[in-house]
Amino acid sequence: MDIDKFVQQILIHLPPKNFKMINRFGFCGRNITTKLKDTIKKFKKRFSKSEYSFLVKQSIDTFDVHPFMCPYCKIMMDIQEIYVSADWYGRTIHKIYF
Structure with a gap:
């Protein structure tokens, strides 16, 4: 053309x-x-707000396991520490320990 x-x-x-x-x-x-x-x-489709976050809901639906609940005593875990560091390329890595 x-x-x-x-x-x-x-x-x-x-x-x-x-x-x-x-x-x-x-x-x-x-x-x-x-x-x-x-x-x-x-x-219009009505959306209901879930009591769980997306991660928790997907974990329960997929594996039938709540990721923040102790499998033995059935008690919810609390956040104790949030760890942030950088890798070799300078990207930040967020690690959360429960």
């Missing part, structure tokens, strides 16, 4: 100066009716 043809194809996608573009319409528009808002709320 020669340069003139290429520039023509690129310029097709540029709007004229002071051209007002609409970027929100339909369900995402600002001026939707309350009836439409109520209908959208019914179909």
Whole structure:
């Protein structure tokens, strides 16, 4: 493709100066009716906040083991120390000991 043809194809996608573009319409528009808002709320997925963090939830779902609970006495462990160091490349390594 020669340069003139290429520039023509690129310029097709540029709007004229002071051209007002609409970027929100339909369900995402600002001026939707309350009836439409109520209908959208019914179909929105409701998320419930989990009592566990993502790490704990995935560990329980995958291995059936709570990572911060003692397997013998069933008592939750407390954080005793957080250790931060750097490796040979200068990246920080966060190590948490329980």
